[in-house]
Amino acid sequence: MTASNRQLSTQHLLGIKDLQAGDIQLIFETADNFKDVLNRPIKKVPSLRDITIANIFFENSTRTRLSFELAEKRLSADTINFAASSSSVSKGETLIDTVNNILAMKVDMIVMRHPYPGAGIFLSRHVDAQIVNAGDGAHEHPTQALLDAFSIRERLGDVSGKKVAIIGDILHSRVALSNILCLRKLGAEVMVCGPTTLIPKYISSLGVKVEYNLVNALKWCDVANMLRIQLERQDMAYFPSLREYSMLYGLNKRLLDSLDKEITIMHPGPVNRGVEITSDVADSRHSIILDQVENGVAIRMAVLYLLASKRG
Amino acid sequence: MKRSILLEGQKFQITIQRLCHQLIENHADFSDSVIVGIQPRGIYLGRRIAEELKQIPGLAAVAYGELDITFFRDDFRRKDSGLLVPSSTSMDFIVEGKKVILMDDVLWTGRTIRAAMDALQAFGRPEKIELLVLVDRRFSRQLPIEPDYIGIQVDSIDSQRVIVSWDEVDAHDRITLLTEKDN
Numbered sequence: 001m002t003a004s005n006r007q008l009s010t011q012h013l014l015g016i017k018d019l020q021a022g023d024i025q026l027i028f029e030t031a032d033n034f035k036d037v038l039n040r041p042i043k044k045v046p047s048l049r050d051i052t053i054a055n056i057f058f059e060n061s062t063r064t065r066l067s068f069e070l071a072e073k074r075l076s077a078d079t080i081n082f083a084a085s086s087s088s089v090s091k092g093e094t095l096i097d098t099v100n101n102i103l104a105m106k107v108d109m110i111v112m113r114h115p116y117p118g119a120g121i122f123l124s125r126h127v128d129a130q131i132v133n134a135g136d137g138a139h140e141h142p143t144q145a146l147l148d149a150f151s152i153r154e155r156l157g158d159v160s161g162k163k164v165a166i167i168g169d170i171l172h173s174r175v176a177l178s179n180i181l182c183l184r185k186l187g188a189e190v191m192v193c194g195p196t197t198l199i200p201k202y203i204s205s206l207g208v209k210v211e212y213n214l215v216n217a218l219k220w221c222d223v224a225n226m227l228r229i230q231l232e233r234q235d236m237a238y239f240p241s242l243r244e245y246s247m248l249y250g251l252n253k254r255l256l257d258s259l260d261k262e263i264t265i266m267h268p269g270p271v272n273r274g275v276e277i278t279s280d281v282a283d284s285r286h287s288i289i290l291d292q293v294e295n296g297v298a299i300r301m302a303v304l305y306l307l308a309s310k311r312g
Numbered sequence: 313m314k315r316s317i318l319l320e321g322q323k324f325q326i327t328i329q330r331l332c333h334q335l336i337e338n339h340a341d342f343s344d345s346v347i348v349g350i351q352p353r354g355i356y357l358g359r360r361i362a363e364e365l366k367q368i369p370g371l372a373a374v375a376y377g378e379l380d381i382t383f384f385r386d387d388f389r390r391k392d393s394g395l396l397v398p399s400s401t402s403m404d405f406i407v408e409g410k411k412v413i414l415m416d417d418v419l420w421t422g423r424t425i426r427a428a429m430d431a432l433q434a435f436g437r438p439e440k441i442e443l444l445v446l447v448d449r450r451f452s453r454q455l456p457i458e459p460d461y462i463g464i465q466v467d468s469i470d471s472q473r474v475i476v477s478w479d480e481v482d483a484h485d486r487i488t489l490l491t492e493k494d495n
Contacts, residue, residue: 037434045434
């Protein structure tokens with residue numbers, strides 16, 4: 001085989017922070033192949049037929065859970081699903097006990113979403129399984145960042161040197177943190193933009209520009225990633241009203257037309273239409289929102305395939 | 313390390329042309345047949361044969377594709393070499409009802425060919441699958457797979473290696489048998 005012995009440098013995917021630029025490139029190249037598989041008449045390969053994966057979600061999710069489940073099935077893995085709301089967690093079982101009970105049923109990998117930051121890291125130190133973080137509180141959401149960067153690469157040819165503005169609720173967003181780390185590792189310039197109250201005080205230490213004016217951010221960027229206002233995480237009032245937020249930080253057709261260039265619009269979903277982005281922008285040809293969803297399956301297949309190959 | 317050259321130069325070219333003519337005997341105008349090179353090293357043989365065939369009047373439209381079998385291998389997570397990195401697949405036709413000629417440079421254990429037959433199912437149900445190899449390492453099969461067209465046959469032991477080099481990538485056409493010194 002001429003194929004090189006390239007491998008991921010990590011056993012788990014807990015966050016973009018642990019990945020090296022080479023790992024991300026390897027994931028992208030593998031995802032290219034899986035995207036090809038997904039466009040065939042028969043969209044399935046037998047690579048993971050002897051692997052069992054548990055999807056445990058302690059927090060609601062539609063897109064990510066479906067995307068992971070589909071990725072697992074396309075790789076022929078066996079899957080079990082677990083939602084915390086209908087489980088023994090409500091009877092007071094600890095996280096480690098819950099997961100060890102699942103592992104006792106001979107499960108190889110865990111895909112977990114949890115409301116607490118660092119839950120995946122904690123778990124990886126205490127149980128004997130490979131962990132894929134599907135979002136941990138306001139900390140990281142690595143597969144989302146990977147599929148975002150992959151979609152930028154697909155649309156613009158490369159990520160390196162591109163200017164990406166992440167706009168909206170940076171404070172509560174795991175997507176923002178993972179995206180910043182991922183894009184910086186790939187050599188993109190990153191700017192965050194939002195109301196002062198929703199931008200963490202020391203965010204510039206991550207090597208990003210900070211801008212409080214949406215128009216300036218749009219003028220600067222090649223790609224605008226519009227984040228969702230996370231109404232469920234707003235435990236206090238960070239801005240006076242949704243209407244005011246929408247007027248100052250919402251992206252609409254008029255604003256887009258006033259720019260003297262075309263920019264690419266992204267959104268991790270679910271979209272609050274009329275709040276951070278209007279329908280005519282979300283559905284326009286500048287938007288790659290649905291490409292992001294499509295690429296999500298290929299990226300997750302690549303991550304699971306590459307991690308599974310590290311099990312001896 | 314001892315190197316012995318099994319085939320090169322004009323003889324190499326004659327072998328390729330003989331394979332082409334054997335194919336024409338069975339497939340006539342190739343209207344129902346497609347050629348598929350197996351990634352990563354079978355594609356050079358596939359491309360060479362497809363090109364030779366296209367020179368022949370009436371065969372300019374021979375269909376040629378390249379198939380990656382990485383995800384269909386049965387040694388995933390078993391190889392010491394670690395991860396199996398995929399190459400690209402380009403099959404811009406459906407093989408449903410077609411006669412498929414799989415091509416690979418060296419046939420050894422037969423496991424690659426088994427995986428290729430599995431991988432091919434994703435593109436439809438072929439009427440027939442044939443196998444063309446440049447080098448057949450005899451008596452070393454681990455699966456009941458035999459080629460329909462053979463460039464040369466080689467008797468070798470497991471510790472030996474057969475390397476096919478191609479003008480396009482390695483600067484010369486050559487088949488080499490490598491033997492460890494202490495054998």
